[in-house]
Amino acid sequence: MKEVAKLAGTSWTVVSYVVNDGPRPVAPETRKRVLEAMKTLGYRKNALAQALKTQQTSTLGIVLPDLARPFFSEMARAIEDAAYKRDLRVLVGSSHFDHARQAAYVDTYLQLQVEGILLVPIDHQVPEGLRHAFETGMPVTSVHRKIDLNIPAVVADDAAGGRLAAEHLLSKGHSRIACLSGPREDEGPIETRTRGFLDALAAEGAPQWIPPVRCSDRDLRQQAYEQASRLLTEHPDVTAICAVTDELALGVMRASFERGRRIGTDLSLISIDGTEQTQLTAPPLTVVQEDFAMLGELAVRLLLGQEPSAASTEENASHVVPMNLVPRRSVHQL
Amino acid sequence: MKEVAKLAGTSWTVVSYVVNDGPRPVAPETRKRVLEAMKTLGYRKNALAQALKTQQTSTLGIVLPDLARPFFSEMARAIEDAAYKRDLRVLVGSSHFDHARQAAYVDTYLQLQVEGILLVPIDHQVPEGLRHAFETGMPVTSVHRKIDLNIPAVVADDAAGGRLAAEHLLSKGHSRIACLSGPREDEGPIETRTRGFLDALAAEGAPQWIPPVRCSDRDLRQQAYEQASRLLTEHPDVTAICAVTDELALGVMRASFERGRRIGTDLSLISIDGTEQTQLTAPPLTVVQEDFAMLGELAVRLLLGQEPSAASTEENASHVVPMNLVPRRSVHQL
């Protein structure tokens, strides 16, 4: 900067003024000289120094379980897009479902003076250090699952998701409907979806036919396949399956493929998530789709305090983004 | 820091010494007091200030086309993992195949004084500003495709990938083999794979049966499906298809599903990429797999100058990571 000032024959203050276009006016003449000097020197402001001075890093930190899983990577993209629009950069880290790593990322981000932390938590536990940071003013919002009554959250309407799936299957005349779900938890998206599904079934006077088939967390994708296989053999008369996540649904597709049951023709399948991969399956999957774009948008708005904090309906400041039924080819009329 | 110093009844210098565990020794007694003070005050070092002083941000910048596409998100994860191991944080941005946005990210990262930039380029063009940065000492490496003879790159052995696919199909007795490829380019991974495939076919005395079917970049996934459909109708006697990317392969699966041709039974399919989603298809896809972990690892090593710069075989400092055949269920013996 000094260099630029010298070359332009002025003081660095003025250079700062033109770089930031303020806060004081600069004579057009001077400005031109400065601009020129910047060009020839290839000057680029040091965002670090600027941040140190202004206390504004224009950077967000994201911690999520696994950057390579479609569900999370679509979330990450949505968040990144929302951030980009607002001229914010994002640091991203995968926790790999490891509490220590999750906490480590939170800590680093704190040290880096991010403007806020977006956490897609591993489970309900609040990472070491995050609570304190939040209470002392660091903006924090949890995404996809709530971890604390006070920490704002933006989650999908998982219960409605389950309900939509159930209603859709019912409306197509199914009654022997199975549900493929994840490990039983106390709370969390998986459980909420499952419950929403089951409740809707009951509400429509078609109570659960067989209990939800549970896949354990370890090696989930393999589990999905195995449990689905078991399901199909033990209950050959099942006519429709609701998979609580897309990955689970893919397991069902494989299992039914191997048993010669054609999805969308003699077995219906619906899943909840709606990641892009479900468009590309054979046949394309009917899904209840999470609105990732809105989720991301809302998450950064909430983080930046640009959202009316719709604590109206919820006990805390959490926002709920709607889920939508996207009919494709995997559900047939019975 | 001052606070901590005061509470510990010493000077901030000493606090710095204990925080960094150096460069001067500290009396165990004093150290304990400082540590205590840090705890009670919840002190966390300001990484910005530290970076400003030391000129070390411990941060890498990544720019890639689309964070949500499995191919890139697996790359991103691999890079993130490699970075995490070395205590480096990563900023990530999606260019969305937009040159301006790609350049914008490069520029921001430069301003943020990252220690290096990892670019997964949109095409062969070197983004505005990147070349200059590189030439003035900023570590830069391009990943997945080369953009410049001087800028180090780490790419997969795409030609070998194509060859492996061809050889595998041939070894299973196929001869009416089609190739589903992307838009024709001058160079780049897609083209290299295609060429490798074709060359191997010729080398094995089984020259191309029909020319590669090209999908244009616009709406690639839809194209894959449509072109595959066309291929199957126009050439019903095709017995094996090599899709040059996983996304293309998914299109083939859908098209063949609709035509009642069972993959792995009466139509063989192999694809190149090997993203995780190919394990979950029905049937699981036989693929030529890119070693993302090694790619990421190598990329950051190269970036940090920790790699012997194996310019031996290549004209520039690019590294080539091997590709591996992963036989699954989608290729049948003829």
Added chain:
DNA sequence: GTGAAAGCGCTAACAG
């Protein structure tokens, strides 16, 4: 073993 002081590159009073 400890402390005072300079300075990383920038912003923003505050004078001129």
Added chain:
DNA sequence: CTGTTAGCGCTTTCAC
């Protein structure tokens, strides 16, 4: 309109 100056929070010589 422009220039001087004092820090932002930290590291690190250099004296004590």
